[in-house]
Amino acid sequence: MRCEICGKKIIGQPNTTKIDGSAMKVCENCSKFGKIQRPPSKPTHSIGQQGGVRKAKTPQRRPRRRETTYELLEDYNTIVRQAREKKGWSREDFGAKINEKVSVVTRIETGHMPPDIKLARKIEKIMGIVLIEKVEDTSSEEFKAGSLKGSTIGDIARIKK
Ligand SMILES: [Zn+2]
Structure with a gap:
């Protein structure tokens, strides 16, 4: 495997870099000329997902008015x-x-x-x-689902008794 830019022999895994829209296998030195392509599943995508989850979670942390x-x-x-x-x-x-x-x-x-x-x-x-x-109404389905998820089967059995 040789670098598609400089032609140098690549030792180990080549870097895939995007230069002018086309992916090229390049050596470490040449990879800085383009945008390094990462496996599609990993970093950028999951960071986006985590951000979304974090945003969704924020309202849950707000104190909810419990209606009795x-x-x-x-x-x-x-x-x-x-x-x-x-x-x-x-x-x-x-x-x-x-x-x-x-x-x-x-x-x-x-x-x-x-x-x-x-x-x-x-x-x-x-x-x-x-x-x-x-009846204590937490008026939050998420709260109920969350507390149920947090319970072990033993807890649930205990509650039922
Ligand atoms: Zn190179």
Whole structure:
């Protein structure tokens, strides 16, 4: 293998350099005349990719506003009915205690009318039960995905227990 510019014998790997648009195999000395061609997969390309990833990551590091929402338990109606029956209250008794009509109590117990948070809180207090669960919404899918990725299978199994 000889240098395509100076004709000197190239020892080891020749440098591929681009001169006036054409790639040439040259010696180390001549490689400075052109632009050295690097394997397409390596440096320039991956630097570009890393830059892109870094840009995308920046917003994730910004503190996110966590929204705490309160959700009525799915079987609120059963919980209410069972708690009322346990106390030996009629629907009329219960309605009087929460200042609601019997029809409201009926609709709550049949699952036709989910109580709003205010009423649910009132029922919780009077009955000594839990109807509302606190849901911490990070409002970030990336956060959820990231924390899941960070967990080992053991962690996940522990969480499930
Ligand atoms: Zn040369």
